[in-house]
Amino acid sequence: MPLILTLIALAGGAGAAWLALESRREGEVTAARRARDLGLLWTALWLALAWAPVPGARLLGLVLAGLLALALIALLVPTGRPRRANSAPTARLDERTAMFARADLEPGTERFDRHYEEFPQHREADDAWRALPGLLSPDANRAEPVAFAAANASFDAIGRLAVLKRGEPADRRQDLDPAMAARFVKGWARKLGALDVGVTRLRPHHLYAIKGRGSRWGEPIELDHAWAIAFTVEMDSDSLGAAPEGVTIMESAQQYLASGAIAVQLTTAIRRLGWPAEAHLDAHYEVVCPLVAKDAGLGEIGRMGLLMTPRLGPRVRIAVVTTDLPLAADEPTDDGAVLDFCDVCRKCADICPARAVPEGAPEPVEGIDRWRIDQEACFTYWCRSGTDCGQCIRVCPYAKPDSPLHAVVRRGLRHSSLFRRLAVRLDDLLYGRRPASRPVPAWLPKREGSRST
Ligand code: SF4
Ligand code: SF4
Incomplete structure (x- = not known):
């Protein structure tokens, strides 16, 4: 004994x-x-x-x-049948109602007036955040000039990259076996830096209904490609650990750029094979990336409204390529275990300084039970801080590094309802219910009032 x-x-x-x-x-x-x-x-x-x-x-x-x-x-022992599979909207969204589209509107322009005539319900909330310094503003309360300059550099580069978003396919078409073609795009995307890659048929609800940004603002979106390739790139854990400091938006911008570069490379290669293809990258989307990624088997839509991937939770950025190149499609994972965990966890809701993440059970939206964040409240916080916050991602238990230790935990989360409930309590015990930010990496200048390693 x-x-x-x-x-x-x-x-x-x-x-x-x-x-x-x-x-x-x-x-x-x-x-x-x-x-x-x-x-x-x-x-x-x-x-x-x-x-x-x-x-x-x-x-x-x-x-x-x-x-x-x-x-x-x-x-x-595997227990607890995951309850829900579908947590994503199935009606087409109007991109003009998204916060980034509204943030592009310039007072005094015809577009600005037309928007608020059509959506008067946006006016009060938008006036409130417009009165604040704004995202990446030097006057914001978490402004840090070096991190903001680096973030702006990545956004500038995305703007240059976006000219390659569309183009004519080569005259000579190369036929490929769909399974071979899918293996190629997945393998090459991973080689270029993607974490997970999936393929789905392009469905109507993947597309925005109306364009909300750029020169085609207000035009209906009609894209008749048959397939969509979705992929994720990892956001660095150390940068997200310091959320909501400036390094967070610097990392977001960097991974928008990285995913956009992969999307453009894939798109260009497919067009050179003679097939139509279009890249969907930051600020240049026709599709709602998380919805495509969900149907391509890359994850579920969790409480904070982001794609929850099996290996890194929400700590990813997504880009999409749509094409007519025939591809073997993947199946959605329909992993109700993630949603079951979100039911009991609620750490993102507890940490959110804007109370933008719903605390309760999913509610019916257009016939689907799902969580919907208060995008105005979230964006208002961003306009005050100058960064894209990211604290909800920082505290998410699924966002831990993809190490053997956390892989064991994720396996338990997938298979046991009891394990999921115990894991929330253990996460609270070890990391805290509202964990403090980690210090800003030492190679970055320190904003007054923030910590640095
Ligand atoms: S923090 Fe918890 S509730 Fe929020 S998305 Fe992550 S797992 Fe779900
Ligand atoms: S980014 Fe910040 S403000 Fe927005 S939902 Fe997440 S925690 Fe809340």
């Missing part, structure tokens, strides 16, 4: 040490300290039960070991 109790002590201690070391490597100082303390407590408790000369100690240890075994079995 003492041997079994000692083994439990050492196994728990080793697990906690692994967690502490990984957390330290990830810069999660609080989690590292708490894992270390819990590991020491666990080891001391079980060793005391094994070896302390106290009457009844070993019997108590035996009972606790039995309970522990039952708990482990309960956690390992």
Whole structure:
């Protein structure tokens, strides 16, 4: 019996040490300290039960070991059928109602007046954020000139890249087997830096109904491509860890650029093979990227309205290529486990400084039960801070690095309802319910009032 109790002590201690070391490597100082303390407590408790000369100690240890075994079995047995599969809108959205489209409107222009004639309900909220300094403004309360210059540089580069979004296909068409073509676009996209890639048939609800940005503002969107390739790129964990500081928008812009470059390269190659293709990159979308990505099997739409991917949760950016090149399509994952976890987690709602993330259960929107964030409240916070905030992404338990440790946790989240409920509590215990931002990386200048490594 003492041997079994000692083994439990050492196994728990080793697990906690692994967690502490990984957390330290990830810069999660609080989690590292708490894992270390819990590991020491666990080891001391079980060793005391094994070896302390106290009457009844070993019997108590035996009972606790039995309970522990039952708990482990309960956690390992797949339980709890995920409840919902469809959490995404199926009606076409009007891009003019999106915040970035509204932010493009310039007072005094005909477009500006036409917008508020058609959407008078936007006026009050838009007047409120227009009175604030604005995204990337030097007068915003989290303005940091170097990070903002870097972010603007990435957005400028996206503008240059976007001229390659459309183009004529080559005269000579190369026929490819759909499975081979899908293997090629996926393999090459990954080689170019994509994390996950999926293919779906292009469906009507993937497309915006009306163009809301650029020279084609107000025009109906008609795109008759048959297929869509969606892919994700990773947003750096250290940059997001410092959210809502300026490094967050710098990273967002960088990954919009990275995903846009991949989209343009894929698109150009497909056109050179003689097939029509179009890239959908930041500020130049005809499609709603998260909806395409969901149907291409890359994830689910979670509580904060972003794509929740199996490996990095919402810590990704997405771009899309639409084409007529025949491709073998993937299936949606319809992973209700993610939505079940969102039901109980709510960390993004708790951290949101604008109270923009819904706290309750999904509500019916156009016939689909889903969460819908308050985009005006979120954008208003951005216009005050000057950055794109990102605190909801920072605290999301799914957004942890794609390491073996977190892969074990994600596997448990997929398979066990009980595990999902326990995981939320453990995440709170280790990282905190409202974890503080991590310091800004040391290679960036420090904004007064922010921390730096
Ligand atoms: S923080 Fe929690 S509730 Fe919010 S998206 Fe992530 S898993 Fe879902
Ligand atoms: S980005 Fe910030 S303000 Fe917007 S929903 Fe997330 S936490 Fe809230």
